[in-house]
Amino acid sequence: ELEEQISAARRAYNAAVTDYNNSVDMFPTNMIASMFGFARKPLLQFEPESRQTPDAGALLNPS
Numbered sequence: 001e002l003e004e005q006i007s008a009a010r011r012a013y014n015a016a017v018t019d020y021n022n023s024v025d026m027f028p029t030n031m032i033a034s035m036f037g038f039a040r041k042p043l044l045q046f047e048p049e050s051r052q053t054p055d056a057g058a059l060l061n062p063s
Helices: 002-025 029-035 056-060
Strands: none
Touching: 002 029
16 A cells, blocks of 8 residues: 555656646746746656565564
């Protein structure tokens, strides 16, 4: 369930960033965006290694 919530939040963030980037790129808002320093933002991406499920037992009982 937690992974689903994280995935949904990532999708919502990326959708908002995509809308923002499209606005920054389109005429005439691109002229106003450049005047005020608005620039494209990167999408949220994770490396495959960081998406692995951690071993909770090892975290809670270090030996």
